[in-house]
Amino acid sequence: MKELAKTYDPKDFEDRIYGEWMEDHAFHPEVDRSKEPYTIVMPPPNVTGNLHMGHALNNTIQDILIRFKRLKGYQALFLPGTDHASISTEAKVVEKLKSQGKSKEDLGREEFLKEAWAWTEEYGGNIKNQLKKLGVSCDWDREAFTLDDNLSKAVEEVFMELYEKDLIYRGDRIINWCPHCHTAISDAEVEHIEHDGKIWTFKYPLTDGSGYLQIATTRPETIPGDLAVAVNPEDDRYTDLVGKAIQLPFMDREIPIIADSYVEMEFGTGAVKITPSHDPNDFEVGARHDLGQCIVIDQKGYLNENAGPYAGLERFEARKKIVEDFDQKGLLVKVDNHHNAVGHCERCKTVIEPLISKQWFVKMEPLAKPALEAYQKGDLHFIPDRFGKIYSHWLENIRDWCISRQLWWGHQMPVYYCDHCDHVEVTTEEIDKCPACGGSVHRDPDTLDTWFSSALWPFSTLGWPNKTEDLDYFYPTNVLCTGYDIIFFWVVRMVFSALEQTGQLPFKDVFLTGLVLDEQGRKMSKSLGNGIDPLEIIDQYGADALRFTLITGNSPGNDMRFSIDRVEANRNFANKLWNASRFVFMHMTDDLYDLKDIKDLQLEDRWILSKGQRVAREVAEKLDHYDLGLAADAVLNYIWSDFCDWYIELVKPRLFSQDAEDKKVAVSVLAAVLKDILRLLHPFMPFITEEIWSKLPDSQDFLMVNHWPEEDDSYLDPEAEDKLERVQEAIRAIRNARAEMNIAPNKKSKTLLYSQDAKAKEALEGTEGFFKTQGFSTGFEWIENPKDLEGDHLSVVSQGVEYYMPLEDLVDYEKELQRLKKELGTAESELDRVVKKLANQGFVSKAPEALVAKEREKEGQFKTQIDQLKKRIESIENR
Ligand SMILES: [Zn+2]
Ligand SMILES: [Zn+2]
Numbered sequence: 105m106k107e108l109a110k111t112y113d114p115k116d117f118e119d120r121i122y123g124e125w126m127e128d129h130a131f132h133p134e135v136d137r138s139k140e141p142y143t144i145v146m147p148p149p150n151v152t153g154n155l156h157m158g159h160a161l162n163n164t165i166q167d168i169l170i171r172f173k174r175l176k177g178y179q180a181l182f183l184p185g186t187d188h189a190s191i192s193t194e195a196k197v198v199e200k201l202k203s204q205g206k207s208k209e210d211l212g213r214e215e216f217l218k219e220a221w222a223w224t225e226e227y228g229g230n231i232k233n234q235l236k237k238l239g240v241s242c243d244w245d246r247e248a249f250t251l252d253d254n255l256s257k258a259v260e261e262v263f264m265e266l267y268e269k270d271l272i273y274r275g276d277r278i279i280n281w282c283p284h285c286h287t288a289i290s291d292a293e294v295e296h297i298e299h300d301g302k303i304w305t306f307k308y309p310l311t312d313g314s315g316y317l318q319i320a321t322t323r324p325e326t327i328p329g330d331l332a333v334a335v336n337p338e339d340d341r342y343t344d345l346v347g348k349a350i351q352l353p354f355m356d357r358e359i360p361i362i363a364d365s366y367v368e369m370e371f372g373t374g375a376v377k378i379t380p381s382h383d384p385n386d387f388e389v390g391a392r393h394d395l396g397q398c399i400v401i402d403q404k405g406y407l408n409e410n411a412g413p414y415a416g417l418e419r420f421e422a423r424k425k426i427v428e429d430f431d432q433k434g435l436l437v438k439v440d441n442h443h444n445a446v447g448h449c450e451r452c453k454t455v456i457e458p459l460i461s462k463q464w465f466v467k468m469e470p471l472a473k474p475a476l477e478a479y480q481k482g483d484l485h486f487i488p489d490r491f492g493k494i495y496s497h498w499l500e501n502i503r504d505w506c507i508s509r510q511l512w513w514g515h516q517m518p519v520y521y522c523d524h525c526d527h528v529e530v531t532t533e534e535i536d537k538c539p540a541c542g543g544s545v546h547r548d549p550d551t552l553d554t555w556f557s558s559a560l561w562p563f564s565t566l567g568w569p570n571k572t573e574d575l576d577y578f579y580p581t582n583v584l585c586t587g588y589d590i591i592f593f594w595v596v597r598m599v600f601s602a603l604e605q606t607g608q609l610p611f612k613d614v615f616l617t618g619l620v621l622d623e624q625g626r627k628m629s630k631s632l633g634n635g636i637d638p639l640e641i642i643d644q645y646g647a648d649a650l651r652f653t654l655i656t657g658n659s660p661g662n663d664m665r666f667s668i669d670r671v672e673a674n675r676n677f678a679n680k681l682w683n684a685s686r687f688v689f690m691h692m693t694d695d696l697y698d699l700k701d702i703k704d705l706q707l708e709d710r711w712i713l714s715k716g717q718r719v720a721r722e723v724a725e726k727l728d729h730y731d732l733g734l735a736a737d738a739v740l741n742y743i744w745s746d747f748c749d750w751y752i753e754l755v756k757p758r759l760f761s762q763d764a765e766d767k768k769v770a771v772s773v774l775a776a777v778l779k780d781i782l783r784l785l786h787p788f789m790p791f792i793t794e795e796i797w798s799k800l801p802d803s804q805d806f807l808m809v810n811h812w813p814e815e816d817d818s819y820l821d822p823e824a825e826d827k828l829e830r831v832q833e834a835i836r837a838i839r840n841a842r843a844e845m846n847i848a849p850n851k852k853s854k855t856l857l858y859s860q861d862a863k864a865k866e867a868l869e870g871t872e873g874f875f876k877t878q879g880f881s882t883g884f885e886w887i888e889n890p891k892d893l894e895g896d897h898l899s900v901v902s903q904g905v906e907y908y909m910p911l912e913d914l915v916d917y918e919k920e921l922q923r924l925k926k927e928l929g930t931a932e933s934e935l936d937r938v939v940k941k942l943a944n945q946g947f948v949s950k951a952p953e954a955l956v957a958k959e960r961e962k963e964g965q966f967k968t969q970i971d972q973l974k975k976r977i978e979s980i981e982n983r
Pocket of ligand 2: 522523524525526527538539540541542543
């Protein structure tokens, strides 16, 4: 006989069970055309990352959906994988080299990539093994990595295709440049930090000697690159000046005064300097007025040879020097404090420098349109709904996507430049000769933005561009589950890429998760030191308790607070189920009825089976609507309250009765309900349910590939549910009243009932036994009129019925009086102590305010307690 261990210890079985599932390839669904597929592709964590609470939450959600659908009979595929995470991996390798006194240029591209692969292999396994600890039922046979051959092929294929459709182009653009990371970064990777800076107002002399024009700037270091001064065409102050010229101080250069409606008349003096090469707005103005370009700051953040006397200075040094020079010449009008947001590199916090650079771009407008329409037509859903607005907003305001990065780790551009003519060849084949002139070529050293490959993730992982069986069957996927912070980076890009490449949406639903906060509602962070490591929680409490904690009390899109108390409570829940299962096993035999063959189910049997039917439907419905937290609550209540606290207690007398037939019925129902409970709870707590399941006498296959509780309307029994609900409510009320009166558990009395409600009366028929075992009753007695009752009674009212219990039988008045008097004595001496303390001036003046307040609070509490005790004593004495 298989036996469930005496105590619940997740360490005993969690890893073992995961190993058994893996060995059996239980997570691997084959293509089976007779069944419906259900697919989730995991958002790929960084290959060298470590599991944090965000991953734990996200993957728990996905695994619950997958396990639920698998039990529902779908071919459920949870496809895992990792992302090469270009910049963060490269930065780590560069750091490692630096500690050895080397730079990536010292190594050269080939050697550097070898280092990066070695790094990836060394740390790449961590996150996979950590995910396994969580119990995720991913198909590891289909695991993908963004640098896999096929995924790289998909990347080149898409690049080629977009290039041929003129949707990818190379252009001079203002880009966000990080002088530290030495790469272009996308708008979304720029962090705008509020900052108290300065704004300088300078005088620019007119060439005709007729005076000055005042301009204001927050970045004087760009002055050497000025190519014009602009005013608003509506601005009367400057009408006469448009068309005249400025002598740019210290630069020996004349620049025109132009009119452009981009200039805000209210800002500063209403005249602004235009530096097309170093400001995105000025870039546009420059293009409109054909001003050309003048680059004065280089990629390292130093002023270059175009900067005249400032050449060679670091950008902030140059700022200082330029301000000094203007001041000395009497051209500095004033310096004001200026509060503004300055763009910083999200990764290294260096101030971003807008630079002109040759980069590759994806033309966004034609791609964004269908992605926006898909949402507007209602084909793409966001859970919760409100995130649809953010999605639309991004798409409506999208700019062309700069996809080239000055990094080595990633997908290198499939682009070759001729060394002799101006031919550019985009090709997936490696070439060494120019197709135009036959001369030598060199490949573009840049790599693609890491999001370029993750944008293809939902279909490249299934084999695209090859027409695979997997792609045909499992694609499009059902739901994408990710954090709301990457709607733009990732969700938007997956949608337009999928529409463009596969003609279909990559998924119908986007389920967005919030952040996992600490107990006090703060973001978990290294600097606060309040981060909680999911692996430590698993080690201490088990993966099931962690999963349940992440799911309960969590609603889609909202941040959630994580507390150890809740983990403990959920571990206790698992423990409760464990003990209840052991109890059932104790009575179980191999010879049990099929429920269908039982003729005379008792009321409590009919009730628990009916309730089980409804809970299974409710949970399924909630899961289908992504209300995972509510689904988990429903399962928990059914198991803890209905099954453990009520059904097992109600059925106990039958288990120990002499009636062998009724005992067999009871055990059969217990076993059947336990099985359904394990099925219901499995998606949430996969390990404990599988372990208990494996100890059932008739279990052969894994629970995880069993089935969801079967729907059977014949078990729905509203009458039984109504009766039991009335019983539960009445008994709860009786228990509460007894607890208030401190009535000992061994004191029982008859229950006198009164009701004018015929239906309520009828509903209690046949429930006397429950009151005997659960409600401290020796039996029922219906009365005609409560006014006729003599003596004191404990009374409660519940659902139209009054319950009276003679106090004479329940309370030993002498003993109770003694107890109350003793309690009164204690309370009075406590009050005395507090009063003396508060009368002590030394204490009141020196102790911390909070402590004094606490003592005053105690004083009040003791006074109330004393009042109550006195009243009770009086009422017993006057009885
Ligand atoms: Zn940076
Ligand atoms: Zn050529």
